[in-house]
Amino acid sequence: MAGLRAVRVLLIWAGITGLTHYTSSASAQCFLNPSEIHHHVHPGLPTNITSELPPNCKTLTIDYTCSENGNDFKSLSDLEPFTDYNCTGLIKDNNMDINKTTTVPVRINCDFTITDMNGAVTNTSAKLSWKTTSENCQEVLPELQKLSYDCRCSEPKGQITVKPASDEGTCEITGLKPYTDYTCEVQPTYNNNPVPHGYEVKLKTEPGIPSDITKVTVTVPEHNVIRVSCEHPRDGFHGPHQKYFIRLNDGVKTPLDKCEFEFRDVSYSTTYTVKVSAFNGKLESKPVIKEVSTLYNDKALIGCLVFLIIIILSVVPVVVYKLYKRKHTKSPK
Structure with a gap:
């Protein structure tokens, strides 16, 4: 058939x-x-x-x-x-x-590529945005519900901050240190497992407020001299410069390289307010405030005493002479 x-x-x-x-x-x-x-x-x-x-x-x-x-x-x-x-x-x-x-x-291994990576930073956070393409899975990319991303920023000292992100192409990492260099990475994951290929970008956070001055020492080495010094961690400036402000009674802010200064020829027997703060070229720390009083004018006092002694030494002989003369004038011949 x-x-x-x-x-x-x-x-x-x-x-x-x-x-x-x-x-x-x-x-x-x-x-x-x-x-x-x-x-x-x-x-x-x-x-x-x-x-x-x-x-x-x-x-x-x-x-x-x-x-x-x-x-x-x-x-x-x-x-x-x-x-x-x-x-x-x-x-x-x-x-x-x-x-x-x-x-x-x-087994199909999708080859993900992170492109158009952008990073916007504040002094404590970094916001990353990107696009994802795939040479062999582009057609189904919007349908991959198990595709997600890990965002991480690591600093040279080894601290790592990781924040999971959705597949929307953005993530924000908080808790970063001000004015610190970070290497930030977006790592694709599928079903919570890392998959190729991650992308790195180097970022530097913005300056932040310097940490507080840890210790302020105020002395009066002379009766009209005020000496001020302080201690502050060198890594606590959080900015491009390392300066100090030391001022009396809200005086002029003059940046200093070292946290030490002497105010000379100030008024005697006067109470002053001393303010000490750190400055990084952008922001200033909260000032440490202390009060100090100068001493009396010892030089003027000594001068007065010397003057009084001279007067006394000058007057006493005259008085004694007059008393002597008066006594002998009234005596009978």
Whole structure:
């Protein structure tokens, strides 16, 4: 009969794999060994598998289904990236199953690329924005619900701040130190596992308010001299410059390289307010305020005493002489 076909299957692996001899009046004989079929997996999503069939078997078709760990069979269009699948093809002739292919391992690793990275910083935070492209998975990129990102900023001393981000292409990292160099990275993750490829950008946070002065010492080495010194951590300026302000009674702010200064020729017996603060060229720390009193004018006092002594020494002889003269004038002859 013209449309009659005969199929002989010689089992090689106990019903798993077989040599198929396919004949038809409409075509030449087709000898098909499933183990000799070459499968080519498209390395992207959505993926497909193409098979090289013998020349006389071109009328056959193969439908593939895949599973992860033997569970949840999926079609090729439903496969996820970064997942190991075992796929098997059903060999058909006019929708009639005639054999199965050998197992085809499939794993699609999407090649993510971070582009257009931008970083906006404050003195304690960094906001990163970016775009993601994929050479082999661009078509399904918006549908990858398990795709997310980790944003991290690390400083040379080793401290790392990590903040998970969604796939919206932005994240904000807080808790950073002012005026500090950071290497910030956006790391793609799929199903909470890092995947290629992360992207790094170097940022420097803005200046912040210097840390408070830790210790202020105020002395009066002379009666009208005030000496001020302070202690402050060198890494506590949080800015480009390391200066100090030391002033009396809200006087002029003159930047000093060292936290020490002497105010000379100030008024005697006067109470002054001393203010000490750190300055980084942009911002000033909260001032430490102390009161100090100068001493009396000892030089003037000594001068007065000397003057009084001179007067006394000058007056006493005159008085004594007058008393002596008066006494002798009244005496009888």
